[in-house]
Each structure stands twice: as structure tokens, then as C-alpha cells.
Amino acid sequence: MQAARLPNPGPTTEAPQARPEPLLYLGALNKTFGPVAALSGLQASVGPGEFVTVVGPSGCGKSTLFNIVAGLEEPDAGGILRFEGKSCHAADLLGRVSFMPQRDLLFPWRNVVDNAILALEVEGMPRDQARAKALKMLPEFGLAGFEKQYPNQLSGGMRQRVALMRTFLFERDLMLLDEPFGALDALTRAMMQRWLLDVWQKYRRTILFITHDVDEAIFLGDRVLVMTARPGSVKLEQVVDLPRPRRPEIVTSPEFVRLKRTLLDAIEEESMKSFQSSIAQEKPQ
Numbered sequence: 001m002q003a004a005r006l007p008n009p010g011p012t013t014e015a016p017q018a019r020p021e022p023l024l025y026l027g028a029l030n031k032t033f034g035p036v037a038a039l040s041g042l043q044a045s046v047g048p049g050e051f052v053t054v055v056g057p058s059g060c061g062k063s064t065l066f067n068i069v070a071g072l073e074e075p076d077a078g079g080i081l082r083f084e085g086k087s088c089h090a091a092d093l094l095g096r097v098s099f100m101p102q103r104d105l106l107f108p109w110r111n112v113v114d115n116a117i118l119a120l121e122v123e124g125m126p127r128d129q130a131r132a133k134a135l136k137m138l139p140e141f142g143l144a145g146f147e148k149q150y151p152n153q154l155s156g157g158m159r160q161r162v163a164l165m166r167t168f169l170f171e172r173d174l175m176l177l178d179e180p181f182g183a184l185d186a187l188t189r190a191m192m193q194r195w196l197l198d199v200w201q202k203y204r205r206t207i208l209f210i211t212h213d214v215d216e217a218i219f220l221g222d223r224v225l226v227m228t229a230r231p232g233s234v235k236l237e238q239v240v241d242l243p244r245p246r247r248p249e250i251v252t253s254p255e256f257v258r259l260k261r262t263l264l265d266a267i268e269e270e271s272m273k274s275f276q277s278s279i280a281q282e283k284p285q
């Protein structure tokens with residue numbers, strides 16, 4: 001595994017340096033669902049303001065990891081979770097991070113604004129105040145003039161922007177985005193990526209972002225975590241040392257292509273393992 005750019009807590013033999021405490025630290029995380037081991041010995045850390053992308057074979061435990069960090073699932077006993085420098089249980093994180101789940105979960109009976117303010121309302125903000133806040137943000141999310149529309153009147157990209165806006169409005173230092181652009185065509189996706197980087201740079205949130213698209217993982221990330229086949233752990237932690245702001249043409253630069261090759265090799269190895277174990281399970285005994 002490549003050297004992590006951020007420190008893990010615990011004793012160190014290095015000369016003392018003022019290195020920032022990670023915003024989030026996960027150590028020795030296991031999660032089983034009955035006979036299925038979803039995560040095993042996962043270790044990762046995310047620094048304040050970082051944009052970390054996560055790739056890995058389908059079913060390797062990426063969403064499970066997010067559910068734990070969002071406080072929706074507890075890991076098995078023995079794992080370490082630290083947030084803002086303090087040890088905690090997953091349940092303590094509920095409401096402390098903003099989370100866009102893999103499915104956009106817009107309510108069909110609520111219009112754009114009322115979908116966007118859902119988390120604020122749940123938090124107890126008066127509806128008028130929450131609506132005023134959301135209305136101000138609409139243009140930035142490319143949704144100006146669409147506040148009264150319902151989800152079935154929006155394109156796939158617009159629905160994803162509403163879900164993203166909901167996540168942004170719930171102002172937390174850490175945002176978890178689970179394949180937020182998964183359903184988009186290549187062109188819309190490229191536009192959304194550039195837009196997300198602009199918004200991230202403006203608001204300086206910390207982002208953990210799951211994707212199946214290696215180009216997207218490199219283009220957006222400060223680091224890319226490649227997960228192993230299930231049970232998931234971090235196989236490779238790749239620093240993306242490309243200049244920001246990232247320009248679209250960076251994807252053809254030699255440095256980008258070299259990073260892509262490294263990541264694809266790692267992902268392919270894990271995808272093959274995942275495929276082989278799924279075939280083994282199908283074989284008659």
C-alpha cells in the first residue's frame with residue numbers, strides 16, 4: 001500500500017511535526033451480515049478539507065462503509081472510529097455528517113425546494129427559513145426557476161443536483177456521496193464533476209465520494225482508495241498529485257494516464273477475485 005498522506009493516530013517514531021489530526025479515522029473495521037463478511041480490517045483516514053474518492057468491485061462493501069460513517073450501521077465489535085479527534089460509535093455520527101445515499105431518495109410528492117430542505121426540516125428548522133435558504137442556493141445548483149417542479153418533471157441530472165443540494169444544505173464538515181453521478185451520461189457527468197469541484201472549492205467541505213469510474217475518481221480526488229473484493233478493506237491508497245483547479249484536458253496528460261494504469265491494474269485484480277468467487281458460489285456442490 002502506498003504511503004498515506006495523512007497520519008493515523010497512535011504512537012509514531014517520526015520527528016514531532018504539526019500534522020493535522022484526521023477529521024475521520026477508521027481502524028480495523030469489520031462488518032458482517034449473517035454469513036456475509038462485508039468489511040474486514042478496513043483502515044482509512046480523511047483529512048480536513050480533503051476530497052477522497054473510493055473505487056472497488058460491486059458488492060465489496062463501499063455503501064456499507066458509508067452507512068457506518070453516516071451512523072446508520074454499527075460495525076462489529078473491535079473496530080476503531082474517530083471523528084474530529086475523538087473515539088466514537090457509529091451511532092454518535094448520526095446527524096453529524098451529510099450523506100447522499102446511492103439512490104437519490106427524492107420524495108415524489110415534494111417539489112424541488114421541499115425535497116432540498118428535508119434534512120433541515122428534520123433538524124427542526126422552520127419551513128419558511130429553510131425554504132429561503134434553499135431558494136438562494138438554487139442558481140448555484142443549476143435549478144433556478146425549477147423550485148416548484150416535482151421529481152417526475154426533472155431530468156436525471158437535475159434530480160441528482162436536488163439530492164446534492166439537500167446534502168449541501170445540511171451543513172456538515174464531512175459529506176458522503178455514494179455514486180452521485182452514477183446514472184448520468186458521459187457529457188452531463190463531466191459537467192457535474194467540474195461543477196462539484198467548483199462548489200467544493202467554494203465551501204471547503206471534506207468529501208468522501210464513491211464511484212465506479214476511475215477517470216472520475218482521479219479527476220476529482222486528492223487521494224483514491226481502491227477497495228479489495230469482499231470482504232472489503234483498502235487495497236491501495238493512491239495520492240493524486242495533479243494541479244488544481246483541474247482542467248478537462250488533464251485527463252489526457254501523461255501523469256493522469258499513468259495514475260489510471262496503476263488504479264486499473266489494482267481494480268482489475270480485485271474485480272477478477274470478486275467474479276471468481278461469484279462463479280464458485282454458483283457451481284453445484
Ligand SMILES: Nc1ncnc2c1ncn2[C@@H]1O[C@H](COP(=O)(O)OP(=O)(O)OP(=O)(O)O)[C@@H](O)[C@H]1O
Pocket residue numbers: 033036037038056057058059060061062063064065102230
Ligand atoms: N443491510 C444488509 N443486510 C444484509 N446484507 C447486506 C446489507 N447491506 C449490505 N449487505 C451485503 O454486504 C455486501 C456489501 O454490500 P454494499 O452495498 O456495501 O456493496 P457496494 O460495494 O456498495 O456495492 P455496489 O458497488 O454494487 O453499490 C453485499 O454482499 C451485500 O449483499
Ligand SMILES: [Mg+2]
Pocket residue numbers: 062063064102178
Ligand atoms: Mg453501493
